[in-house]
Amino acid sequence: MSIARALVTQPELIFADEPTGELDAITAxxxxxxxxxxxxxxxxxxxxxxxxxxxxxxxxxxxxxxxxRVV
Structure with a gap:
């Protein structure tokens, strides 16, 4: 749903936290x-x-x- 929201609202910055975490390989x-x-x-x-x-x-x-730490 949040990806759909980003498509509609057209933000300049999109944060995606584990966007493919629980998806099958094709959907991911x-x-x-x-x-x-x-x-x-x-x-x-x-x-x-x-x-x-x-x-x-x-x-x-x-x-x-x-x-x-960032490496």
């Missing part, structure tokens, strides 16, 4: 593609918090937290 891929398309077409920034390393690897910029 669709969500990742949608977020990337929204970011590109609207010049929006998408900040994602995730434990999914495959999702993290799709980012243009990646920051990792280890023991509470």
């Amino acid at each position: 891929e669709s969500i990742v593609e949608t977020l990337a398309e929204v970011a590109a077409s609207r010049r929006a920034t998408v900040i994602v918090a995730t434990h999914d390393l495959d999702l993290a690897d799709t980012a243009q910029r990646r920051l990792d937290l280890v023991d509470g």
Whole structure:
């Protein structure tokens, strides 16, 4: 639902907390593609918090937290 809200309200900044956490692989891929398309077409920034390393690897910029520190 929150992704749909972002599509309608067109914010410049989107925070996504575990957007693919409980999804099957096909739906998760669709969500990742949608977020990337929204970011590109609207010049929006998408900040994602995730434990999914495959999702993290799709980012243009990646920051990792280890023991509470950015590394």
